[in-house]
Amino acid sequence: MTADDGTLLDLVRASDGSIVMDGARLTAADLALQARATAVALAARGVGPGDAVVLVDDGSGAELLRCLLAAWSVGARAALVSGTADEAEVAAVVRQTGASLLVRRSPRASDGANEVAFRDLSAQHASAVPPGGCAPDDIALDVASSGTTSAPKCVSYTHRALRANVEAIGRRLHLTPDDVLYSPLPLSVAGVLCMVVLPGLRAGATIHVGRLASARVAAAHGHIQLARPTLLYAVPYVYDLLSRKRGASVYDRLRWAVCSSSPLPAPTFDRLWKHLGVPLRNAYCLAEAATVTLNTCTDPDEIRETVGTPLDGVEVAVEQDAESGAGPEGRLIIRGTSCGLGYRQDGRLVPFSGGEVRTSDLGLLRNGLLTVTGRSDRVIQVAGRNVDLSLIRRAVAACPGLGDFEVVADQHPRLGAVPVLLAEARTLTVPAARVMAFCRTVLHPADMPREIRVLDELPRTITGKVRTAAGGVNAAAGTTPKPHHDGRGDGR
Structure with missing residues (x-):
């Protein structure tokens, strides 16, 4: 069995890396030990293979990561929800995933939901062997879409799919134990887990995770100054906020600045390049297909204008409109190891047709490089x-x-x-x-x-x-x- 075929739990247990959250440093071994204890507590509450657990990132930090690993340890899957989500959004994720347990810092027990606090899952039975376990083809995560263009939906991913994606990211970025990865975004953002935490642990590196709000840019800047990262992961809006913080550069060791977005306008892109000392590397990421492409080009125009080439095991196809005829632009179709299985609907899995993800994004491929040009669902009749x-x-x-x-x-x-x-x-x-x-x-x-x-x-x-x-x-x-x-x- 190759590394790509293992589970995410195997990856963490084999790691020599460490993660810094809420001001405390945990080695991967410490995290695995704590998760083992929490798995016993989950099993005692009836959570087992095939079940779903919803984890709300309401300031819980390392507790959320511990509970995620614990869910995998008993063969369950997990869905991560932002702490800023309202009760209707939390309830929608619980309903879609068919979750048997909702975990957050302060349970509200609304509508008779089966809720528990993170602190109540800190079992003191670390020596006990948790039941169950997980296999590569078990479902690891139900990832909620961002809800920017439609109502949020949950997409199911196997351990095998996400492990292959994480391995491909690590190879593309050439991550080593000397790297320090930092994201000011919270753990509930899927990209933080799959682009920062897991690839960092795979490499045996050090990972710092924050929880940036616009009012806390100064705090994030201070964290970056302490961490001196070699990789920074955020979205353009957050990079823009950080670039407005004046003072001595804290990016002297930075090798990669990664963002999951379409390329920015040239003036904004160039201003951030000057501020960071390295160019922003665009990644094409989808709730339905994890990380599809990652830009590691050397040509300045290709860095600015494209989202790079597909990761190992991922295929991007451009489906052109038969009615409009000629032209390289078309609807983007994603196939391969990064794809989710399908959407969750009232706890049931509704698989993607043909095992491929038919996006609403428009784009074109030139020399293997993908440029995302727009969205087909952003067309209206006037x-x-x-x-x-x-x-x-x-x-x-x-x-x-x-x-x-x-x-x-x-x-x-x-x-x-x-x-x-x-x-x-x-x-x-x-x-x-x-x-x-x-x-x-x-x-x-x-x-x-x-x-x-x-x-x-x-x-x-x-x-x-x-x-x-x-x-x-x-x-x-x-x-x-x-x-x-x-x-x-x-x-x-």
């Missing part, structure tokens, strides 16, 4: 014409002084779906009227945003991604925006 919100966003991104923004669809009482531009006040340095004037120079009249809403803060997920689903637009409408209309009547 006055009988297809309007691609992704193309509007790309054109408007060149507007000087615009700062952080997003283009979303909103419902007009007479016109139906219309484009609306959301701009964040703290980064907008020009009047909204000037932005609208710029839009008129680069957009077809039918593509023009119906209005510009200047918000105190864009509606974001825990990772800083802007919510473009209806819920995000509604949330934006509730933040007292300052609208600027395009000046046309409702006849349009």
